[in-house]
Amino acid sequence: MPIRPDRLLADMRALAAIGQHMTGVNRPAFSDADIAAREWLRNKMMNAGLAAEIDCYGNVYGRAINADRTVVIGSHSDTVPFGGWLDGAMGVIYGLEIARCITESGSQSCGIDVISFQDEEGTYLPFLGSRAFCGDNLTAEIETAKSKDGQTLKDAMSKAALPGNAAVRLDPRRHAAYFEAHIEQGPRLESSGRKIGVVTAIVGIKSFRLLFRGQANHAGTTPMDMRHDAGGAAMCLGNLLNQRMPAIGGPQTVWNVGNMRFEPGAINVVPVLAEVFLQVRDISPAVLAEAEHLVRALAAICAESFKVDVEVECLHDTEPAAMTPALAKLIEKAAAELGAPSASMPSGAGHDAMIVVRHIPSAMLFVPSIGGRSHHVSEDTSDVDIVLGAQVLLRAIELFMANGAR
Amino acid sequence: MPIRPDRLLADMRALAAIGQHMTGVNRPAFSDADIAAREWLRNKMMNAGLAAEIDCYGNVYGRAINADRTVVIGSHSDTVPFGGWLDGAMGVIYGLEIARCITESGSQSCGIDVISFQDEEGTYLPFLGSRAFCGDNLTAEIETAKSKDGQTLKDAMSKAALPGNAAVRLDPRRHAAYFEAHIEQGPRLESSGRKIGVVTAIVGIKSFRLLFRGQANHAGTTPMDMRHDAGGAAMCLGNLLNQRMPAIGGPQTVWNVGNMRFEPGAINVVPVLAEVFLQVRDISPAVLAEAEHLVRALAAICAESFKVDVEVECLHDTEPAAMTPALAKLIEKAAAELGAPSASMPSGAGHDAMIVVRHIPSAMLFVPSIGGRSHHVSEDTSDVDIVLGAQVLLRAIELFMANGAR
Numbered sequence: 097m098p099i100r101p102d103r104l105l106a107d108m109r110a111l112a113a114i115g116q117h118m119t120g121v122n123r124p125a126f127s128d129a130d131i132a133a134r135e136w137l138r139n140k141m142m143n144a145g146l147a148a149e150i151d152c153y154g155n156v157y158g159r160a161i162n163a164d165r166t167v168v169i170g171s172h173s174d175t176v177p178f179g180g181w182l183d184g185a186m187g188v189i190y191g192l193e194i195a196r197c198i199t200e201s202g203s204q205s206c207g208i209d210v211i212s213f214q215d216e217e218g219t220y221l222p223f224l225g226s227r228a229f230c231g232d233n234l235t236a237e238i239e240t241a242k243s244k245d246g247q248t249l250k251d252a253m254s255k256a257a258l259p260g261n262a263a264v265r266l267d268p269r270r271h272a273a274y275f276e277a278h279i280e281q282g283p284r285l286e287s288s289g290r291k292i293g294v295v296t297a298i299v300g301i302k303s304f305r306l307l308f309r310g311q312a313n314h315a316g317t318t319p320m321d322m323r324h325d326a327g328g329a330a331m332c333l334g335n336l337l338n339q340r341m342p343a344i345g346g347p348q349t350v351w352n353v354g355n356m357r358f359e360p361g362a363i364n365v366v367p368v369l370a371e372v373f374l375q376v377r378d379i380s381p382a383v384l385a386e387a388e389h390l391v392r393a394l395a396a397i398c399a400e401s402f403k404v405d406v407e408v409e410c411l412h413d414t415e416p417a418a419m420t421p422a423l424a425k426l427i428e429k430a431a432a433e434l435g436a437p438s439a440s441m442p443s444g445a446g447h448d449a450m451i452v453v454r455h456i457p458s459a460m461l462f463v464p465s466i467g468g469r470s471h472h473v474s475e476d477t478s479d480v481d482i483v484l485g486a487q488v489l490l491r492a493i494e495l496f497m498a499n500g501a502r
Numbered sequence: 503m504p505i506r507p508d509r510l511l512a513d514m515r516a517l518a519a520i521g522q523h524m525t526g527v528n529r530p531a532f533s534d535a536d537i538a539a540r541e542w543l544r545n546k547m548m549n550a551g552l553a554a555e556i557d558c559y560g561n562v563y564g565r566a567i568n569a570d571r572t573v574v575i576g577s578h579s580d581t582v583p584f585g586g587w588l589d590g591a592m593g594v595i596y597g598l599e600i601a602r603c604i605t606e607s608g609s610q611s612c613g614i615d616v617i618s619f620q621d622e623e624g625t626y627l628p629f630l631g632s633r634a635f636c637g638d639n640l641t642a643e644i645e646t647a648k649s650k651d652g653q654t655l656k657d658a659m660s661k662a663a664l665p666g667n668a669a670v671r672l673d674p675r676r677h678a679a680y681f682e683a684h685i686e687q688g689p690r691l692e693s694s695g696r697k698i699g700v701v702t703a704i705v706g707i708k709s710f711r712l713l714f715r716g717q718a719n720h721a722g723t724t725p726m727d728m729r730h731d732a733g734g735a736a737m738c739l740g741n742l743l744n745q746r747m748p749a750i751g752g753p754q755t756v757w758n759v760g761n762m763r764f765e766p767g768a769i770n771v772v773p774v775l776a777e778v779f780l781q782v783r784d785i786s787p788a789v790l791a792e793a794e795h796l797v798r799a800l801a802a803i804c805a806e807s808f809k810v811d812v813e814v815e816c817l818h819d820t821e822p823a824a825m826t827p828a829l830a831k832l833i834e835k836a837a838a839e840l841g842a843p844s845a846s847m848p849s850g851a852g853h854d855a856m857i858v859v860r861h862i863p864s865a866m867l868f869v870p871s872i873g874g875r876s877h878h879v880s881e882d883t884s885d886v887d888i889v890l891g892a893q894v895l896l897r898a899i900e901l902f903m904a905n906g907a908r
Contacts, residue, residue, distance in 0.1 A: 281720050281723040282719075282720060282724050283725075283728050284723075287728070314851060314876060315758035315781060315783075315850075316705060316849075316852075317688030317690075317850035317851050317876070318874060319690065319754070319756065320755075320757075322689050331740035331744075331759065332741050334733070334734070338737075338738070342726075350725065351721075352731075353737065354767065354769040354772075355769060356762050356763075357762075357767075358761050363779040366758055367759075373769040375769050411769075444723035468720075470720055471720065
């Protein structure tokens, strides 16, 4: 069954026009543009013959009317501030197009439900929509969640006039599987010439804040051997981490020292304080545990060698989420049938699929990102690759349905 | 000839009360407190029998009336914001007290001129007072100098109603030598149990800004070998510098990576930009030149290894200033006569003496800093050490006068 490329691309471009910013999109969760996009999407779903609603969290859900058993296809239509046109939106419009194709084909074996989750990007609360859909109790988190500029999530939800709406819930009796397509957001597909990424797992993430505390001495009058240089310890930690991590992980293990801050930050004062923010990602819980051990051990070594104190705080610890192997195989098979070179790969970024897979079989498909870029107005994928991704996803779902949609 | 400890300490405490902040002093150049302190000082000088004036730059100068040939004793009475009570002020009151002692002794061999230079700390223009005293042409710099909060030096000078006053100038026919006493601002004297530091030279300073430029990639989706990590290069540079500098300098060479800043500074984004501020100080021009060579070589190595670009900018390059050896010997001799253990040492910080020594023989004497602290309200020196320092300085000047004040 062929998808209709022109219709797919036209809808993607129409969605990108809502909150357009240069060649990208500025549509943070609950912004006017985000809510307008969700209204647009609900209408599109209704035109496609789905029973569509926006739930109390902002999730847009289009329900196949005549089906008891469905495949859910979706992603999110919110963006980071001044982000790209594809991150999230592409996966949602794939769902819309595939729902239309399946309906038009008259297939009765299984319906397609389409969903756009709310606030995947964490403007207020990351994965708000998919977590709510999956039945997480979010009451306490919603009470306290705020955006970076201090707006509360509760106010944002009220402003969008959503709280009266019913919540849409995952129902394993209805929802047989979840498929999410997404741009890769990295350079692997492009640099290897592959067109389809078959996601094996979404990496787990351990994020750390390290605080080294020394003494703010005069950098001219304090001999080197009498210093307690918090900055020196922090640079040493970052450097040792870069040297030692490769031995712990595999070729797909990644880490990043993303920020470093010195106090007082004067060229002529030995830093009294150095704050380091770093992160490790891998699909293996064992590698992540070993990485945490390494971070703590190196922090202690550097603190001792620079005669400073250190605190290591784990800010954030997400477990890796393996995708359902049987579904991944269907994507691989669909790609092969359509002559699209594919590669198995981890997802280095978080996605709604990592929430949903806790409850029902789930799979992710990546298409190439030009230059590996994302979260930026220059984020892009060629039309040919976008169309091919949708076609492969539709074929994988046909294969799933042919297997009896278990 | 004995100084009068009670009078010395009482004057120091009276001066510290002007702009007092907790146990320290907040008296930045041209602040109300600074100008009040200068008025107070001018009165004190007049009471000591000196012809005293505040010049157009804010320098307070007390001139020995009946002398054709004088020793200038001084330092500065401005402070860093919320600084200590001794940095600068002690050296000025030493001058006042010694002028009184010499006058009271009826000595006719040589007079004492006392000076408090303006803005040594660089609230607007570092060493404004001593540079003006020495005849530097400052017209262009005064035109553009601003404080950190955007106040112009010209406005500050006008507000203090100084521009009408005459400038006080160094006159080598009158001014035979310059002596400046100061707190050490470091821990060497205290930790070695010495009471008097005989300054051999004021270090030269080379300050650098390094800017590494990479690519802001997603830290989850970009494989390690495809990154252009500006932060990694910056940490590597700081670390290599700490490892390699000891081989270049001597035990008194110091350096400091005082600030580091990443952009965008997000834990999940590979830093596109890392800015490093560092400084090297030594009394040897050869060591400083070699250090600059090392900084530039390491920056290039780190940039290459992290596949980023780097710019190295020399922000500031002050040459070392050797003090006059014959005068240093007199301080050493005076300390020995008075039973005060002394040590020769470089000054790791800049002082007005490094300006004045370009024109007339100059010397500096240090007293111990408790805990090595300065530029902070906790800056302190014991009364006993303050009194001993003044006594040693007076004795050194007596020895200088006995030599004929050449």
